[in-house]
Amino acid sequence: MRRRLTLLVAATTSLVLIAFLVPLALLLRGVAEDRATGRATADLQGIVPVVGTADRAAIELTVDRLTASGRRVTVFLADGGAPIGDPVPRTPAVDLAATGTSLTAALDGGREIVIGVGRTDGTAVIRTVVPQADLHAGVRRAWLVLAALGLLLVVLGLLVADRLARSLVRPIDDLSQVSHRLARAELGARAVVPAGPPELREVAGALNHLAERIQVLLREEREQVADLSHRLRTPLTALRLEVESVRDADERTRVAAGVDALERAVTGLIRQARWRSGPSGSGSCDAVEVVRDRVEFWSVLAEDTGRALRLSLVGGPVLVGVAADELAAALDALLGNVFAHTPDGTPFAVSLSADRVLVVSDEGPGLAGVAVSRGVSAGGGTGLGLDIARRAAGGALDISDNPGGGAVVALRLAAALTRP
Known part of the structure; x- marks a missing residue:
């Protein structure tokens, strides 16, 4: 915007200067030509009385004195003899002036001035030529002065326009910085109402109102989520008490692990619902350890439903920039989709490579072309499973069909x- 305002002022100033300086330059040239022509005419008028009354000798003496002063003059007498002064041939303008007419005619390289003077023996003609250099004397210098003045005015206009544009753009930059801070979840950022145009003040007020509204809505949402999470504490406690009553030790251990996982998820939800300065989901973990632990948990259910499970893990730790709870939730969401959307007995596989790619594949009906969108599901679910996994990986989630049938996530x- 600042550059556009400067260019606009530069274009406007240039057009105004052109409209003003071009006619002025032409006027200066015309004045210089008229001045040179007037001086030459005045010199010829000074010898008109001599040419009209004196004899040839007196005329020659007067013309010589005028020629010595720098004015080249020729006098054509009516007797048709040799011209007096500058020896030049007769021109059409001289012939016309011999009828008693005075005129000015254009010539190559100058301007011709002729004056007809009546004598007793006929009409004599006085002629002189004003050179082009005399006609335009001082014009070039005047044009240079005008050009320098125009350039100076353009520069001054650009400086004034730049200061004006800066005063207009600075509040807009401040508003842009505040909007970026709000985008970075700095909800305490507020715009200082500028002292500029009323439109900018209105935008600043609207941005501050929007920030306050966002802050209120987020506070209400997090309070609702926290309240819902706390409400889940009671049934979780009851469920844990029910687990203690299970007689089979292996079954009690498996159900207790599921309750622990659910309690961790609820705890994480409560923690994320609170106000804090750091970004949610920050942390790191060993993906190999988390994947092995969650696959062992799901292997019991896979055995109960007759599903063949194949686990492939890279040797050694694989450090990832995802918290262990979030990675576990993402893997649980993907495996939960396998159990929810494929029939019992469908084989599936889990693999983790050294380049931090976690792959869950099955031999079910497939999911190719399914959009990862919250609240949208092609299998009749809520669409939250794939969305949870996508957010845990920062959006890097690919879905494709297995060449042998089934889905690959x-x-x-x-x-x-x-390091964790």
Whole structure:
């Protein structure tokens, strides 16, 4: 905007200067030509009385004195003899002036001035030529002065326009910085109402109102989520008491692990619902350990439903920039989709490569072309499973069809910045 305002002022100033300086330059040239022509005419008028009354000798003496002063003059007498002064041939203008007419005619390289003077023996003609250099004397210098003045005015206009544009753009830059801070979840950022145009003040007030409204809505949403999470504490406690009553030790251990996982998810939900300065979901973990633990948990259900499970893990730790709880929730969402959307007995596989790619594949009906969108599902669900996995990986989630049939979901995990 600042550059556009400067260019607009430069274009406007240039057009105004052109409209003013071009006619002025032409006027200066015309004045210089008229001045040179007037001086030459005045010199010829000074010898008219001599040419009209004196004899040839007196005329020659007068013409010589005028020629010595720098004015080249020729006198054509009516007797048709040799011209007096500058020896030049007769021109059409001289012939016309011999009829008693005075005139000015254009010539190559100058301007011709002729004056007819009546004598007793006929009409004599006085002629002189004003050179082009005399006609335009001082014009070039005047044009240079005008050009310099125009350039100076353009520069001054650009400086004034730049200061004006800066005063207009600075509040807009401030508003832009505030909007970027709000986008970075700095909800306490507020715009200082500028002292500029009323439109900018209105925009600043609207931005501050929007920030306050966002802050209120987020506070209400997080309070509702926290309240819902706390409400889940009671049934979780009751469920844990029911687990203690299970007689089979292995079954009690498996159900207790599920309750623990659910309690961790509820705890994480409560923690995310609170106000805090750091970004949610920050942390790191060993993906190999988390994947092995969650696959062992789901292997019991896979055995009960007759599903063949194949686990492929890279050797050694794989550090990823995802918290262990979030990675576990993402893998649980993907495996939950396998159990929910494929019939019992469908084989599935889980693999983790050294380049931090977690792949869950099955031999079910497939999911190719399914959009990862919250609240949208092609299988009759809520659409939250794939969305949870996508957010855990920062959006790097690919869905494709298995060549042998079934779905392949690849989750590309971010690298860890620090060791867990």
